[in-house]
Amino acid sequence: MRLGLNIGTLGEFELIKRLTAHLPGRADVLLGVGDDCAVLDLQSEALLLTTCDSQVEGVHFTLQTSSPEQIGRKALAINLSDIAAMGGEPRYALISLILPPALPLSVLEGIYAGLRAEATRFNTALVGGNVAGTGQAAQLIIDITLLGTVERGHVLMRSGAQVGDILFVTGTPGDSAAGFYTLLHPDPAYPARAQEVVRQRHRTPNPRVHEGRILSQLGTNVVTAMLDISDGLSGDLEHLCTRSQVGALIEAERLPLSPALRAIAAHTLRDPLDWALHGGEDYELLFTVAPGSEQLVSEAVQSATGTPVTPIGVILPAPDGMKVRYSNQREERLASKSWDHLKASLERPAAEK
Structure with missing residues (x-):
């Protein structure tokens, strides 16, 4: 059988x-x-x-x-x-x-x-x-x-991104993954304050409800698509690209890396970009903005909530796929390393997410 x-x-x-x-x-x-x-x-x-x-x-x-x-x-x-x-x-x-x-x-x-x-x-x-x-x-x-x-008329979906739109993110992605790493690999030598910050970001994430409300009120002609980063920035960007039938380019040097993330990465000799691009459970918002509206969006969110929003890339035609560009202008394909609940249970230790 x-x-x-x-x-x-x-x-x-x-x-x-x-x-x-x-x-x-x-x-x-x-x-x-x-x-x-x-x-x-x-x-x-x-x-x-x-x-x-x-x-x-x-x-x-x-x-x-x-x-x-x-x-x-x-x-x-x-x-x-x-x-x-x-x-x-x-x-x-x-x-x-x-x-x-x-x-x-x-x-x-x-x-x-x-x-x-x-x-x-x-x-x-x-x-x-x-x-x-x-x-x-x-x-x-x-x-x-x-x-x-x-x-009505203000719901933001994954499917509205257009070629030329600017890709934004709230907050500092990667912190939760760094915090989880410190829980899995305890070390009394971690920088104490940095460890406290990233562990807090992992244990009690801050849902960006107020930020999402501000973005939706700007209208879908300004903020064109949005989702939250639960599975990792690369994986959730792939979800957005798939639903919108587009590609995307991320500028690695624009990714907003927190001082706490950088400190933990330096201590562990790990690349902080790996956590920022592929670490999950940040629950930040990843969204696209019509070109020309970048300053309007940034000022609206930051003035109302205090949360930083950062442009990190641009939406490309679908055949271009997903790419990342580094500070030396080298480009490479951005692989999606999205969290998968079912496959991960076969490959990773329990409670690793």
């Missing part, structure tokens, strides 16, 4: 493509699979955004490297980032917990303290969910569904 491919060999994105190829639709589903959120039209003034995400103990977090409150905050922040990536406002969250019977109550109470803190920060109501047991399994799983809204 031939069993064929297993899902680990197939990979996350090919699996999603197969499972969603023939799903039934409805006229009020404006956007289903393929972006950070689904976009639904309920015939009101605003469109409804929906997203969900699961966090699995030993895969996405461990109780040895994060506190329960940090785990709760991050679980909700990841979903908030999806709403931010569409330019939306988060509203309601449902929390489903799959609990091992031996889990101490104090751990669960700490996770809920983190969930409440993050929800309060972004004016999000926790309105329900579900509780189930794991049976004999020992892994805690947190699954969150988040609903939000965005004004």
Whole structure:
């Protein structure tokens, strides 16, 4: 009997493509699979955004490297980032917990303290969910569904980038990957302040909800496409290029590398560009801007939020693919090293993301 491919060999994105190829639709589903959120039209003034995400103990977090409150905050922040990536406002969250019977109550109470803190920060109501047991399994799983809204005509998708648009990023990508590296490879000689900064960026990411709202209000003729960096800048750029049917060029020397990232990279003798280009879980916004609007966008976001936004490249025709140009003007193909939940479980240690 031939069993064929297993899902680990197939990979996350090919699996999603197969499972969603023939799903039934409805006229009020404006956007289903393929972006950070689904976009639904309920015939009101605003469109409804929906997203969900699961966090699995030993895969996405461990109780040895994060506190329960940090785990709760991050679980909700990841979903908030999806709403931010569409330019939306988060509203309601449902929390489903799959609990091992031996889990101490104090751990669960700490996770809920983190969930409440993050929800309060972004004016999000926790309105329900579900509780189930794991049976004999020992892994805690947190699954969150988040609903939000965005004004008609202002939803930002991955599919709007045009040749000549300028590629921007918020904040400093790569910090989370550096923080995770220090957790996997403890060393008392790490620069203390740098270690603290990058670990915080990994444990409690800052979803760019306010920044996303500013960008969406500028209009889709100014900000043409957007998504968040969850799988790594190179991987998520590939998602944007695929949906928009374009290529892209990144100027390596323009990538905004934080002093903390540079310090950890120098200590470990690693290339900080590798973390910035391919490290995941930054939850920064990667977006494209119509040429001529760069200053307008930068000033609008920074004046309202204090978050730096940096132009890092340009959108190219699709046949050019994805490229990176270094300071010596050497160009090479930019390989996508996107996180894949299913393949990674076969190749990388548990809790490595």
